Amino acid sequence: MKILTSFPVLFLAALLAAGAVGCKKGPKNVTTIEGRRTTAPGPDNMSGTNPGVGKGVNNGGTLTDDGSSKSNNVKIGNIDEEGLGKRPNPDDVTEDSLILASQTVSFEYDKSSVKSSERSKVEAAAAYLKNEPRYLLKVEGHCDERGTEEYNRALGERRALSIREYLLTLGVSADRVTTISFGKDRPAVPGHDESAYSQNRRGAFIVLKPKQ
Amino acid sequence: MKKAFNYWACVFTTWMGLTLLLQAQDPVIDIVNTSTGGVKPVPIALSGYTGEVAKVLRFDLEVAGFIIVAEDVAQYSLAGRNETDVEGRLTDRLSKASLLAKKYADASPRTQAHALADDVIQAIHRTPGVCRTRIAFKTEHGTSSEISISDYDGNNAVELTHDRAIVAAPTWIPGRKSLLYTSYRAGYPDIYSHALATGERKPVARYSGLNTSAAVSPDGRRVAMILSKSGSPDLFVSDLDGGNLVQLTKTKEDESSPCWSPDGSRICVASRVSGAVSLYTVNSRGGEMTRLRTAGVTRCTEPDWSPDGKSIVFTSQMGGFQICTVPASGGEAQILVEGEDPSWAPNSRTVVFVRRNKGQRTLSLLDVPTKRVKNIPLNLGNCSQPAWAK
Structure with missing residues (x-):
């Protein structure tokens, strides 16, 4: 703490x-x-x-x-007045995108709700945070390339916020989770087919480790 | 910008009899062209021009709804020369009337050619040309992107930002040489304003979550934008410096891409509030969202209100992406061409938009009445999100 x-x-x-x-x-x-x-x-x-x-x-x-x-x-x-987690200063933390990489949440086309089949991944992230009380979490929302650009930036944020909302119901403190949307600017894989699209529609967990 | 240099006007003839002639003219551009479904382009012949000047005149006139043809089938004839300064005489070939005779000076051949094209467009369409206006757009560099600005035809492109981060969603402050855009340079998507003359850059919105899609009101005083600080991406309005923030929509779903009506009273925004994304308008001082009827098309995003207030151009996604227009009060949507992210020129006639070919995105110019498209021929890299300076 x-x-x-x-x-x-x-x-x-x-x-x-x-x-x-x-x-x-x-x-x-x-x-x-x-x-x-x-x-x-x-x-x-x-x-x-x-x-x-x-x-x-x-x-x-x-x-x-x-x-x-x-x-x-x-x-x-x-936490700010609406309850969103404050953004940690990037200088004060080390980002680790690998620890929870296997828990990356996938989304349906044009949907922002966490599918029931993906909930266990969010639960795994919540359990990890429980064991690592010093760490913070950044949830990245991403989209496939099929939406328009700013629409996708908003959709990606909605996806990250959906994951965040589920984390909070699992008991994760609101001040530990921030969100960021990359829209379609950071695809996980290149390609212009459904296989690429499904991998690119995702919510990724970045663990933020405070520097000493 | 239109009078960026001095030119000598009317060197050898005058506008005598012009008014009478224009009244007598047949409105040729109202004839429907069956091949595109738009009105017919106006046939014009060019003679006496060489090199860059010829290229610029041809491009400018084609973008403005003209078709360059041989003298004997042309309705108008533009003759002149450009050995030293650019000169031009515009004649109506049917009535033999001289519509324009000018000589230009004190600027590059390219700028002189743009000025002549603007005068020809004014003389025939009777609306100001946009050949000396500018655009801003996003250019991609691998995993990052920057904002560039250029002439409307892609020439004289300059990269404005060097953030080495995602920089996106440029928009102009009307009447000023300043832009707003979203930059991830501090690790998160934030909105900044950027004055071109001084290079001064100021944060406008840096709240937790998403800050993006800025659009400045026509009077240059207020900013509409999408923020997620309320827990979902919603529409907000603030002063140009970020102060006096007001939340206009409070939906659980996401809003995106706001734009202003020319009188500043309403904002059009894309929203998923009732399922599939569609367009809504809302009073810019607050009130209920009203759905904008876009009959015939679905999944509408990226609205841009025409400067004359009559029409909203937007992107519909039905399979691919289509550029569409709809009357600003709603109604039957018209599908114009495949593409996305449209932005009106100040003439409420031309639209700059993005064409996609697999991963590659390029800028194109659409003449809405004729539905004719000209690609910006320069290789500007992977470009998107064009915004026309107004």
């Missing part, structure tokens, strides 16, 4: 670093900017490589400065 309790601390640290903390009222009522990451952001991989581009993308801690800070509040913690 170490990592879980350390997240709020990291969050506060990030806010302080960004110099955007409305802390005057005390920690209870810290006003943060909705949508801001809970921890320091990833590296700015553009700086230096692309002059003139990305100047406005700083370290992520000062996202949408005045515009949204007036109107939006988010609770400090690992």
